[in-house]
Amino acid sequence: MRYAILGTGDVGRTLGGKLAELGHEVTLGSRTKDNPTALEWARSAGAGARAGTFTEAASSAEVVVNAVGGQVALAVLEAAGAAQLDGKVLVDVANPMRFEDGELRLSPVESDSLGEQIQRAFPHARVVKTLNTVNSQVMVDPSLVPGEHQVFVSGEDTGAKAQVTSMLGEFGWPPHRVLDLGGIRSARSVEMLLPLWLDLFRHLGHAEFNLEVRRGH
């Protein structure tokens, strides 16, 4: 599969590295062609790894992953170009967070979500929200945390969710640990987990944790 990863931060490099390791062609997209972080990543991530602009990355890809900060995601996708996203699976792993005077703020929150904003702005993309509830290391190696803990998928397109579930399976998340929460509106629920994630991070002192939904029947 040909993937575009938009964003050269920890999440983008970790997801891109894992996908390249799995044998996929991966272009790490950034604002400029000569982004040193992206070039260094491409050198070290193996045969299928390339660096390029957002547009170059998205145009060659079958699946596009939004791995930039939530506050710039719409601008970055706009820079990639709506035409490059049409009909493609667009995986949104971002949280719409920012720190304001040392306080975590989420925006949008409760009555809207980043996942929905992206789907509205790019109505021909097949948006799937997933993986935003775990640390980047856990995203690509769930065995770092014991137990049958889960990830979630939210989106309007059943085929796109099936394709993302398959990608998650390659990362180590078997299908029964991928909970389909419904349409893209449920991106609100998983984005609103972020404050609890941060409180747990403070409580535990590390990021190697996840939630397991336990059920009585």
Add this chain to the structure above:
Amino acid sequence: MRYAILGTGDVGRTLGGKLAELGHEVTLGSRTKDNPTALEWARSAGAGARAGTFTEAASSAEVVVNAVGGQVALAVLEAAGAAQLDGKVLVDVANPMRFEDGELRLSPVESDSLGEQIQRAFPHARVVKTLNTVNSQVMVDPSLVPGEHQVFVSGEDTGAKAQVTSMLGEFGWPPHRVLDLGGIRSARSVEMLLPLWLDLFRHLGHAEFNLEVRRGH
């Protein structure tokens, strides 16, 4: 221990019933002295169970539990009387939710929480937020759900959190399954779990579930 449970809904009656069964004195508080639901509850809940007004319930209690809907909680606590809450442990189990045109809305959310609102309005009460993340049946019988799933406590007063942890222990939550998230500000995190709880309720088709924090180390 003498408990006041404010609210005669499912949560109030379930918590009050369990506390009475455990041998505590429990007054179920409502707006009026002759609330039929409260009187019926008191008749059936055993020797230690009484019904009364919000003020009567709170004045006789050592621990007060807010189990009314989040949108009326401040008004109900005002009706109980600030003087009746001074110095007491005030357990807030409510979610500030309402349905608007069939949509769930949370208010306050993200930049504030019901737990914080209550602590600000009643600065001499020792507010502890807990149990709002599980269904009433699971609150008083965690064994309905398998696994080492947890509940959270949030509050400024360490002694009050210890007392609530002890009450939770009587319900069946051992201390290692009570996660202290910190000050009352962390009520935001647990209140913001409600949309995910509702999505999971729809996904699973029942309310007998809870989250278990799994950790890598």
